[in-house]
Amino acid sequence: MQQRLRASQLFLIVLLAICAMWVRSYRRADLIAFLTPSGRIQAAASLSGSLVLVGTSIVVDSEHSLSLQWESTSPAFATRQASKFIGSDFVNHELGGFAIVSGSPPLPGEPAGRWVLVQIPYWFAAILCIVATIGYGWHPWVHQQRRKRGLCVHCGYDLRESGTRCPECGTSESNSLD
């Protein structure tokens, strides 16, 4: 029960962080890029109400040694840069705020490889976190409320008269402290 409560609290913190990033994403575009051990560049961006994950098979040569790079720009500039990178030769599956886009770098002289971009709207991430927060937190909360009011944590039977073992479902107070 304690673990469920902790999971619930963790998702609540993640939810608050997502909401903060969501608001920020309309004012600032944030990009984090990093290289895998094999030198393939990967990125994640927060832009105009969406989280964008970019996976690539593009091997950046050793002179571009970047382990982790963070960049913050205006959303308009980030969108222009992204459209240069995406070019015109790509496959786009889009539904609502969701998108899966894949293609090859269009610029001559760029390292060869493919990229896949997944766009997830912040509202969706927020809903997942709300569901997880309530899902993990509901039972601990109900148990806590019942315990406070002297009710059986399992079935809600009033235990104030009948001591520690519930006459209704047989749950004892010691069992219920899970």
Ligand SMILES: [Zn+2]
């Ligand atoms: Zn009971």
